[in-house]
Amino acid sequence: MYTASDLRKGLKIQIDGDPYIVTDFDFSKPGKGQALYRTKMRNMITGVQFTQTYRSNDKFDRPNLEERTMQFLYAQDNEYHFMDTSSFEQIFLTKEQLGENLSFLIDNMEVTVLFFGDRPIDITIPTFVNLEVTVADPWAKGDTSGSDTKPVTVQTGFTLQVPPFVEVGDKIQIDTRTGSYITRVKE
């Protein structure tokens, strides 16, 4: 059990059977009045945001959340299948659930899957991933007049700005938090 005084940004609580994450929080207390905990939350399943004001004696259940490392196997239609590499158990998440993670997800990638009870609700992908460039303008050697970067597309279909020397077939490291180019990697 949590009480309102435990509320803080990032805390995960359960309300009406759903897991919520606190996205913004402020303590307030009018003069001579009672403590109020103004809390903005996001439903971790539906993504719906809402704001609520709680009092000190309001209580919340801890959601039954568990993280497991799993490997991405394949996508079929709208379903993205993952496997627990120790138990071989397979589950899937939908395209909507994966959202922006899809820009960086490739076969065999190890990710962290978040379960609410036995239901997978979200994944966390590695901070740095290496992806292959599939579309790029050729680099005109010796061209110093051009711009410092050029757009390329990687194997997932994601496009980003990279230095001009990057070519089709190169592997590049990308920071998945910002979607930005880090370096070219040799394999």
Add this chain to the structure above:
Amino acid sequence: MLSVQGLRQRAALLQAVRAFFIDRRYLEVDTPIRLPVLLPESNIVPFAGGSWFLQPSPELCMKRLLARDCTQLFQICHCFREGESGRLHHPEFTMLEWYHAGWDYVDMMAECEQLIRWLCVSSPDYPGLLPDGSIRWGDCRVDTTLPWQRLTVAEAFRQHAGADVLEVLTHGCFDEVLVTEVEPRLGRDRPVFLHDYPVALGSLARCRRDDPQVAERFELYIAGVELANGFSELVDAQEQRQRFTTEIATMRAGGREASMPELFLDDLTRMDETAGIALGLDRLLMLLAGRERIAEVLPFIFEEL
């Protein structure tokens, strides 16, 4: 930790406030901050050390001094309230509290606005001030020219929340409506004194003689920030004991211990009509210095200790 520049701004405010009150013949006092008994207030959780407490406010000792022929007192002191931490709260904070015998809350509102207006026009170096003494804070530009606006609690609830304050009280959501609907709209162009609170919300304030349902209590708001709380003090020891009894019952129902401050009630029988006010100095400095959070004007915040 506060920068040297921040410490200088803080010192300048403390010194200016002292100069204001000394000039007006107030006596500065420094009463004990560790007390064996507190004024029962169910919405304040004190820090306890053994069977003694750190003061949540200097009110108890200052009023006992007022009962002993002191007529004008001020104090700048640290106060402590457990669990109060946020943009405008810190568990240890600096209070400016002053009392003037023979006055009522109307006199006190006037002196409060004179103090802050004087600080605004005589201390032009604060980053939150404009050359004409206006306070620029967040998206507000607050004209501090005197006199400031007065607004009753009932009017404020009607204007800003479209609600009847007594109805809101009956539904038990006064604080929620105040914080979410009313406060953000107060004092955006000019500072405003919210006054005449329902008597249930003025445990230490005198009732209006023409309306016993209303307590002579006020709160000052600048740019939506609550800055000071003042009363015509309740000096009827009998009535004060009754209100404390109710408060203690509420606290015990919530599983907290509280006892009757007998020495205080004893002294209250000797106290004349008085007005008193408590002002959060850190919040005032935050406004003057153009800072967003109270933590940005404290020498240390508790996480740094």
